[in-house]
Amino acid sequence: MKTKKLLLFTLFTSALFGCGTAPKEYESFEDYPTFTQPWDEMTYSETGTDFMLWAPTAEEVNVKLYTDGLTGNAIQTVPMKEAGNGSWRTSVTEDLKGKFYTFQIKINGKWLDETPGVMAKAVGVNGKRGAILNLDTTDPEGWSQDVRPALKGFDDIIIYEMHHRDFSIDSLSGIKNRGKYLALTETGTTSKEGQKTGIDHLKELGITHVHLLPSYDYASVDETQLDKPQYNWGYDPQNYNTPEGSYSTDPYTPETRIREFKQMVMALHQAGIRVIMDVVYNHTFNTEESNFERTVPGYFYRQNPDGTFANGSACGNETASEREMMRKYMVESVCYWANEYHIDGFRFDLMGIHDITTMEAIRSALDKIDPTIYIYGEGWAASSPAYPADSLAMKANTYRMPGVAAFSDEFRDGLRGSWNNDLEGAFVIGRPGHDTQVMFGITAALPHPQLKDSTLNTPASWTAQPTQMLSYTSCHDDHCITDRLKITAPKATDKELTAYHKLAHTAVFTSQGVPFIFTGDEIMRDKKGVRNSYNSPDSINAINWAGKAIHREAFDYLKGLIAMRKAHPAFHLGDTELIYKHLEFLDMEDNNVVAFRINGAPNGDTWKNITVILNSKNEPASIDVPQGTYQIVCKDGKINPEKGLGSVTGNKLTAAPRSALIVHQ
Structure with missing residues (x-):
C-alpha cells in the first residue's frame, strides 16, 4: 500500500514540477x-x-x-x-x-x-x-461592546439570505452606500413610495438572521474597475480570511474593508439581527494559481487515482478536508470570523464535499466560542467527491452530525417543483402527488410515526432533531419562487400567483424545520426567469424596491407568518420527541390537501390544539375536528395572529381554494 501511495504521489508531483521525484520525498500527504x-x-x-x-x-x-x-x-x-x-x-x-x-x-x-x-x-x-x-x-467605535442578539435555541431562527449588491443597489432604494457593507448600517431609508428599505425593512419583516452570500475576498470582481459593471455571487474564493474589497468604499486601503464589515455586523446586531456568513471551503477559484497550490502543491486538494485533481465541486478542484492541515485551516478560519468579526453562523457551500469529522471539529470549536452559532450547508456535491460517501457530510448523514443542519430539497421540490424539471410544478399549484413531500417537510425530515407507511412513498428521513432541516422554497441558486410559479403556472393571474406564494410560505413557516427566505421573496421579487444569475447584471439581480408597494399584500402576509411563528412555540417545538408527541396529521381523502394538528399547548403556548390546513385545490377542502369553538388566525389569504379573524363553532373546518386555514382553541 505504501509503495502504491508513493507511486501516485510521485506521479502527481512529477506532473506539477516536471521531475521524477517528490520534493522532500514524503511517502504520502499524511506524512x-x-x-x-x-x-x-x-x-x-x-x-x-x-x-x-x-x-x-x-x-x-x-x-x-x-x-x-x-x-x-x-x-x-x-x-x-x-x-x-x-x-x-x-x-x-x-x-x-x-x-x-x-x-x-x-x-x-x-x-x-x-x-x-x-x-x-x-x-x-x-x-x-x-x-x-x-x-x-x-475596530469601529463601540466594537468592544458589540454583543450577539439573544437566541434561546436554534428553533427560534428565521433566516434571510442576501447578496450585498442585490439588496441595496436599486437607485430608488433610498440608500446612500448602495451595494456596500455600509448599506446595512443606514436607518430611516425608504423607497420613493415611502416603504421601508434596508435594515429597517429587515426589522419590519421580523427575521432573526441575515445570511450573507460570500463576503470573503473573492477573485471574479476586479476591485480596480468598480466604475464598470461587474457582478458575481462570490463562490470563487481567493483569500478566505479577509472581507471582499468591492463591497467596501475603498478597496485600496486594507483597513477600510475590515472596519466597514465590522460596522455592518454591529449595526445588524443593534437591530436585533444575527449575521451568518456563506463559506466556500470546498473549492478555490483556480487551482495551479491558487494560494494553496503556490504554498504546498497538491496537499490541500484531493486527487484522482491518476494524479489529476478531483472535481466534486464542478469548479476544477475539491479540497481535502480530511487532511490534518486542511481541517485545521477550516476550523481556525471559521473561529477567526466568529471571534474577530462576531459572525453568528456559517452556511457551507457544497458541504457534502467535506468529511464528517471536519464538520464535527468545526461544531466543537464554535461551541467553545458560543454554542448558539448556527451551522448549516448544502448536503450534496456537484458530482461524486474523491472520498468515501459514508464519511462525507452529505444530507443523508446529517443525523450523525449533531448541531449541523442541511437544506431540504425534498420539501422545496414538493412545494414548487423538481430541480431537474423547470416546467414541472408541484403542490402549491395543485399538481397531485406531492402531499407526502410536504408532510415530510412539516416534520423537519424526521421519521415521524405517521409517515412510516411504505405506501406513502415518503422521502427517507435524514435528521435527528428538527433544527437540522432548513425549510425553504427558493434561494440564490435556481429560480426564485416567483419566477418558478410564473413558469409552472403560465396562465395564472396576479391574484392566483399571490395565492400560490402565500400557500408556499405558509408551509415553510408552519414547518418544524428552520425557515429560510431568499431576499426579495417577501415582495415577490423575480429575476426575469433567469435560473443561474451568478454573473447576471443588476437588471436581473437587483431588488426593485418599488415592488414592496406593489406586493404589500404578500409582504404583510409573510410578516404575519413570522410574527405568528415567533410568538407561538408550538410551530417550532425544537425537539424530536415533542414533535412525535404533539404533531398529528389529519386524515384527508383528497389529494393536494395537507392538514395537521399540534395537540395540546406544548412548550407553554397560549394557543391550544392548533390546526393547519394547506389546500392547493381549486375548490374548498374540509376536515372533521372535535366539536368546539376555534379562533381563526389565517383564512382566505389573510393572517392576523394578534387579533384574529373571528371564530368558528362546530365539528368541521373548511379551507378556501388555494389557501391555508390556521385555527386554535
Whole structure:
C-alpha cells in the first residue's frame, strides 16, 4: 500500500514540477509534518513583524515587502528559515505598518509564483498581496461592546439570505452606500413610495438572521474597475480570511474593508439581527494559481487515482478536508470570523464535499466560542467527491452530525417543483402527488410515526432533531419562487400567483424545520426567469424596491407568518420527541390537501390544539375536528395572529381554494 501511495504521489508531483521525484520525498500527504499552534502567518507590532509559513515541501522560502498593494517591485526580500514541523519563520525588526508582503516558495529548484499565503487576514486591492496592519485599529467605535442578539435555541431562527449588491443597489432604494457593507448600517431609508428599505425593512419583516452570500475576498470582481459593471455571487474564493474589497468604499486601503464589515455586523446586531456568513471551503477559484497550490502543491486538494485533481465541486478542484492541515485551516478560519468579526453562523457551500469529522471539529470549536452559532450547508456535491460517501457530510448523514443542519430539497421540490424539471410544478399549484413531500417537510425530515407507511412513498428521513432541516422554497441558486410559479403556472393571474406564494410560505413557516427566505421573496421579487444569475447584471439581480408597494399584500402576509411563528412555540417545538408527541396529521381523502394538528399547548403556548390546513385545490377542502369553538388566525389569504379573524363553532373546518386555514382553541 505504501509503495502504491508513493507511486501516485510521485506521479502527481512529477506532473506539477516536471521531475521524477517528490520534493522532500514524503511517502504520502499524511506524512507531512504539522503543527498545533495558531496558524498566524503575519504578526505585527511597532517594533517588528513576525512571518510564518507552513511549507513542508519547500527548499527555500522568501518574504517580499512592498509599498503598494498591487504594483511596483519589492523593496526588500527577506529569507525565511526552517523552524520545524514544516514551518518557516523570519522577523523584520522595524515598523512595517502600511507595507504589503508576499511569500515565494522554491521547490525542486523552481521558484513558484508569489502568494499572500493561505491565512492572510488583510490584503491590498484584488487580494494579491498581504497587508501589514494592527487589527485593533480596524475596530469601529463601540466594537468592544458589540454583543450577539439573544437566541434561546436554534428553533427560534428565521433566516434571510442576501447578496450585498442585490439588496441595496436599486437607485430608488433610498440608500446612500448602495451595494456596500455600509448599506446595512443606514436607518430611516425608504423607497420613493415611502416603504421601508434596508435594515429597517429587515426589522419590519421580523427575521432573526441575515445570511450573507460570500463576503470573503473573492477573485471574479476586479476591485480596480468598480466604475464598470461587474457582478458575481462570490463562490470563487481567493483569500478566505479577509472581507471582499468591492463591497467596501475603498478597496485600496486594507483597513477600510475590515472596519466597514465590522460596522455592518454591529449595526445588524443593534437591530436585533444575527449575521451568518456563506463559506466556500470546498473549492478555490483556480487551482495551479491558487494560494494553496503556490504554498504546498497538491496537499490541500484531493486527487484522482491518476494524479489529476478531483472535481466534486464542478469548479476544477475539491479540497481535502480530511487532511490534518486542511481541517485545521477550516476550523481556525471559521473561529477567526466568529471571534474577530462576531459572525453568528456559517452556511457551507457544497458541504457534502467535506468529511464528517471536519464538520464535527468545526461544531466543537464554535461551541467553545458560543454554542448558539448556527451551522448549516448544502448536503450534496456537484458530482461524486474523491472520498468515501459514508464519511462525507452529505444530507443523508446529517443525523450523525449533531448541531449541523442541511437544506431540504425534498420539501422545496414538493412545494414548487423538481430541480431537474423547470416546467414541472408541484403542490402549491395543485399538481397531485406531492402531499407526502410536504408532510415530510412539516416534520423537519424526521421519521415521524405517521409517515412510516411504505405506501406513502415518503422521502427517507435524514435528521435527528428538527433544527437540522432548513425549510425553504427558493434561494440564490435556481429560480426564485416567483419566477418558478410564473413558469409552472403560465396562465395564472396576479391574484392566483399571490395565492400560490402565500400557500408556499405558509408551509415553510408552519414547518418544524428552520425557515429560510431568499431576499426579495417577501415582495415577490423575480429575476426575469433567469435560473443561474451568478454573473447576471443588476437588471436581473437587483431588488426593485418599488415592488414592496406593489406586493404589500404578500409582504404583510409573510410578516404575519413570522410574527405568528415567533410568538407561538408550538410551530417550532425544537425537539424530536415533542414533535412525535404533539404533531398529528389529519386524515384527508383528497389529494393536494395537507392538514395537521399540534395537540395540546406544548412548550407553554397560549394557543391550544392548533390546526393547519394547506389546500392547493381549486375548490374548498374540509376536515372533521372535535366539536368546539376555534379562533381563526389565517383564512382566505389573510393572517392576523394578534387579533384574529373571528371564530368558528362546530365539528368541521373548511379551507378556501388555494389557501391555508390556521385555527386554535
